[in-house]
Amino acid sequence: GAGVSQSPRYKVAKRGQDVALRCDPISGHVSLFWYQQALGQGPEFLTYFQNEAQLDKSGLPSDRFFAERPEGSVSTLKIQRTQQEDSAVYLCASSKSGRETQYFGPGTRLLVL
Amino acid sequence: GQNIDQPTEMTATEGAIVQINCTYQTSGFNGLFWYQQHAGEAPTFLSYNVLDGLEEKGRFSSFLSRSKGYSYLLLKELQMKDSASYLCAVRGTSGTYKYIFGTGTRLKVLA
Numbered sequence: 587g588a589g590v591s592q593s594p595r596y597k598v599a600k601r602g603q604d605v606a607l608r609c610d611p612i613s614g615h616v617s618l619f620w621y622q623q624a625l626g627q628g629p630e631f632l633t634y635f636q637n638e639a640q641l642d643k644s645g646l647p648s649d650r651f652f653a654e655r656p657e658g659s660v661s662t663l664k665i666q667r668t669q670q671e672d673s674a675v676y677l678c679a680s681s682k683s684g685r686e687t688q689y690f691g692p693g694t695r696l697l698v699l
Numbered sequence: 700g701q702n703i704d705q706p707t708e709m710t711a712t713e714g715a716i717v718q719i720n721c722t723y724q725t726s727g728f729n730g731l732f733w734y735q736q737h738a739g740e741a742p743t744f745l746s747y748n749v750l751d752g753l754e755e756k757g758r759f760s761s762f763l764s765r766s767k768g769y770s771y772l773l774l775k776e777l778q779m780k781d782s783a784s785y786l787c788a789v790r791g792t793s794g795t796y797k798y799i800f801g802t803g804t805r806l807k808v809l810a
Contacts, residue, residue, distance in 0.1 A: 628786050628800030642795050684796035690741040
């Protein structure tokens with residue numbers, strides 16, 4: 587079956603611009619996670635949804651970062667007033683439930699100039 | 700605090716065996732995962748350990764010792780396509796299912 591998909595795959599933004607990154611999880615997966623991966627580093631947790639409820643947003647680095655999953659399926663990660671330090675790969679992962687293995691999408695590579 | 704340590708880089712020869720170690724110190728433990736990540740691609744799931752011992756899956760095996768906060772990934776009969784980063788991740792205690800990742804070990808397989 588189809589895996590996790592993310593769009594766009596690449597995004598170049600000017601500093602101060604707002605961006606929106608989309609994640610389509612595997613159909614039927616209840617849990618959805620966002621991670622940020624800097625070059626040469628492991629992914630770092632940003633936020634976690636169970637259906638439409640955002641249960642953990644402790645990893646969001648600032649109030650410029652906002653995530654939503656209004657119908658419990660597709661999720662959007664929005665970054666307002668982007669800064670150069672926001673440049674990274676943003677990975678989305680989904681799982682059948684919180685306890686199940688997470689499956690990752692290909693990521694969105696964001697470059698802020 | 701939360702800390703996961705892995706070697707940064709390893710090199711091995713095609714056909715050989717390589718062991719990638721991972722040590723962790725986390726405030727809660729609910730399983731340890733290994734993922735493979737080729738450059739520019741998504742991490743793909745390799746193995747999962749929650750109880751002590753060895754889990755074998757084809758050419759890949761993973762070991763866990765919870766008392767020592769230690770795991771390793773064993774890759775046998777190395778192939779060129781195994782050149783990738785290998786990520787060790789620990790899942791937190793119930794209520795928050797986030798993974799805490801190490802920085803990854805970049806494995807180069809030489810002919």
